[in-house]
């Protein structure tokens with residue numbers, strides 16, 4: 007799969023909402039990054055055609071050039087606030103800091119402790135107070151530098167602080183690079199459930215540097231691969247084939263295929279998000295594997311699975327549902343399940359209690375008018391939304407998935 011250059015494709019795909027001048031302006035901004043770029047290969051750029059449009063850049067070594075990007079997006083008088091986690095700061099903070107300094111930027115760094123339990127309103131309030139203390143006004147730019155938790159909290163904070171300040175997403179986990187940094191969904195958790203308070207707020211730009219993934223724990227990395235393969239199954243056959251063919255290289259975290267993978271996923275997500283910014287029907291295809299995935303996470307108190315691991319099981323069981331109701335051929339289903347396991351296994355064992363999972367799924371905010379919806383694959387690269395699936399079919403599909411796990415060494 008050779009997907010560069012991205013610009014030709016984007017010109018064809020351009021929709022009427024983002025006019026040519028705006029897009030040209032964005033490329034000029036990113037030209038700053040390109041001109042300063044001294045890496046071994048050119049960055050990949052993905053236009054995101056929302057209002058206003060912006061560009062996601064995938065660049066090996068790009069973190070060392072983040073200063074140029076920030077400079078292009080913040081007024082001279084604007085404060086730069088970096089939100090990060092202690093772990094990411096310890097591993098990559100110096101690289102980012104050096105790059106900001108090179109461009110004459112003196113940033114204030116705010117930390118959110120690691121862990122989903124800190125993604126809450128109390129921490130958000132503390133961070134907002136810290137922004138005041140750092141003299142951030144409406145001209146400020148917030149750079150979210152971390153995994154999906156930092157991206158979600160940083161995005162939310164940027165959207166509500168002084169009714170909205172500039173936001174850049176610099177994701178550092180694979181999951182955040184391929185999925186959560188793009189799309190504009192921000193938020194925090196309540197005691198009653200995950201992501202129950204939030205906003206839609208797009209960043210001015212995304213910068214994903216695959217080199218940063220070298221320090222990511224393997225399990226986190228595989229969890230990100232689950233979200234990546236989702237994009238192949240829901241709408242990009244060539245991406246799915248690429249993942250099938252490059253599975254070993256991807257698992258080994260080889261930079262070249264990884265960079266291509268991230269760019270292809272962002273391109274697919276950008277396509278879906280541009281067509282449906284506020285998650286009405288079209289965008290719901292992104293929830294493939296998530297109806298059961300979220301139920302698995304919730305039923306196990308968010309302790310057994312990483313998000314992508316639960317989604318991997320959710321995708322496998324949902325694929326079996328599609329086969330059982332005659333919407334997907336056994337051959338295509340086998341290919342889908344094989345590819346998921348190839349990049350995501352070993353996984354924590356599956357909870358296959360259908361009653362338990364359906365109770366948890368029913369209280370999920372993705373349930374509409376009390377009816378459970380499933381995004382079903384009907385072919386590799388094509389999905390449809392189905393509701394009213396018989397509980398017995400779901401139970402049988404979960405048993406199929408458990409049998410798959412029992413046959414192969416896929417469970418940790």
Ligand SMILES: NC(=O)c1ccc[n+]([C@@H]2O[C@H](COP(=O)([O-])OP(=O)(O)OC[C@H]3O[C@@H](n4cnc5c(N)ncnc54)[C@H](O)[C@@H]3O)[C@@H](O)[C@H]2O)c1
Nearest residue numbers: 091093120153154155156178179181182186191218221222
């Ligand atoms: N907004 C969206 O559209 C969207 C989509 C999917 C998930 N999410 C959210 O994303 C969150 C999960 O994100 P995640 O999987 O990135 O987890 P995470 O943000 O919790 O990061 C996982 C761990 O990896 C560490 N880490 C990050 N980058 C690292 C690196 N390069 N090297 C070493 N360690 C690193 C972090 O400090 C953290 O301890 C959830 O809160 C979920 O709700 C949001």
Ligand SMILES: [Zn+2]
Nearest residue numbers: 233296313317
């Ligand atoms: Zn997800």
